[in-house]
Amino acid sequence: MNNLTLIKNAHVFAPQDMGRQDVLFAGQQILAVGHHLDLQGDTLHVVDGSGKLLLPGLVDSLVHITGGGGEGGFHTRTPQMNLTDATLGGVTTLIGALGTDATTRTLTDLLAKAGALCTEGLSVYCYTGSYQIPARTITGNITDDIVLIDKFIGIGEVAIADHRSSQPCAKELMRLASEARIGGMLSGKAGIVSIHVGEGASRLALLEQVVRESDIPASQFYPTHINRNLDLLEAGMAWAAQGGFVDMTTSTNAQFIAEGEIPAAKALAMCLQRGVPVSQLTMSSDGNASLPLFDAHGRLIGLEVGQVASLYQAMVEAVQQYNVPLTQALTSVTLTPARILGLTGKGRIASGADADLLLVDDDTLAIDSVYAKGRQMVAEGVPLVKGTFE
Known part of the structure; x- marks a missing residue:
């Protein structure tokens, strides 16, 4: 029998505010949530959650787990993600993807890396394809x-809307979305189409045309980087009014912000203030993507790497700097992405849900402990489990 873990007296945000509760889990599953769950036994491990909040583990819908970048030559390919890049940032579920480079980065390598991270303790899924149309596939x-x-x-x-895209027409995107939709229907998966939106002036016009000229709903698409600039954010809010989803990217740097990018936490707050439901709003890290730095003449002078941990940092920033209620900020990085991606056991604290949990300080929201699939990965902010080569 799996050992039982009982977290007592924590303030539970599931992500809805449930007040002080006890949470019992064994193996990979939550067994019970309630008041005064009193058990005894040699296999029971009791954790005192007093003075802490208990949150669902974060769901990151876009991570370049095998590395990204490469647009500046082979030496600009960013490194693969390590296990603790996610766990120390409270991310217990993530979706791996390819980007610009589907030549030196491959889908088979992506699946292998996903399998490795799952073995090490995370829940990892993937997108087939990449930036390009026709799509790269395995079958x-x-x-x-x-x-x-x-x-x-x-x-x-x-x-x-990006010079690195295949410049697809509406019919090509319709066909791609149709194939993904059918695949999702037949397999019981989301069949979602993750859309990288660049800086092009067309913004979301292609998605709007597809929805207008076909029977494919706006909810089939999941556009990201919508906080790239104010014009794109405005287009994103209009897209949400048509039933679409809006995703903000949390990895950034000072140069991006100076050039007009809106910090993800601020963009989330702006959308909520404009009445966009949190059920249509998410944030993702774009972890391990490249963040290029340019001089005044547009020459590449350096590279930073997107951080998975930026997702939790942005959630905290939304609460502490932009006065977004914790329930809403947390929903945008837990329950909403889980529902969009069809991951029914993720993003919530409830009986029968997966035991992906964060214990955080009640005042600062600093992460104390992380449990992924019921296994404790982090204690007192220090990793208990590291990746094979960390």
Whole structure:
């Protein structure tokens, strides 16, 4: 029998505010949530949650787990993600993706890395495809990849409004989305289409055309980087009014902000203030993507790497700097992405849900402990489990 863990007297945000509760879990599953759960036994481990909040583990919908970048030459390919890059930032579930480079980065390598991270303790899924259309696949088509390969839950990140995209037309994107949608229906998965939105002036016009000229709903698409600039954020809010989802990117640098990027936490607050439901709003890290630095003449002078930990940092920033209620900020990085991605056991604290949990300081929201699939990964802010080569 799996050992039982009982967290007592924590203030539970599930992500809704449940007040002080006890949470019991064993193996990978939460067994009970309630007041005064009193058990005894040799296999019971009791954790005192007094003075702490208990939150669901974060769901990060876009991470370049095998590395990204490369647009500045081979030496600009960013490194792979390590296990503790996620766990120390409270991320217990993530979606791996390819980006610009689907030549030196491959789907088979992506699946292998996902399998490695799962073995090390995380829950990891993937998108087939990459920036390009026609899509790179393993089986030969998008539908078969999603139906037949367990970890594939959709396709992405397909690039639009970007000089690095394949410059797809509406009909090409319709066909791609249709194949993903059918794959999702047949396999019981989301079949979502993750969309990379660049700096191009067309913004979300291509998605709007697809929805207008086909039977594919706006909810089939999951556009990201919507906080790239104010014009794109405005387009994102209009897209949400049509039933679409809006995702903000948390990895950034000072140069991006100076050039007009809106910090993800601020963009989340702006959307909520404009009445966009949190059920349509998410943040993701774009972890291990490249963040290029340029001089005044536009020459590449350095690279920073996107951080998975920026997701939790942005959630805290939304609460502490932009007065977003914790329930809403937390929902944007737990329950909402889990629902969009069709991950029913993720993003919530409830009986029968997966035992992905964070204990954080009640005042500062600093992470104390992280449990992923019921296994404690972090204690007192220090990793108990490291990746194989960390």
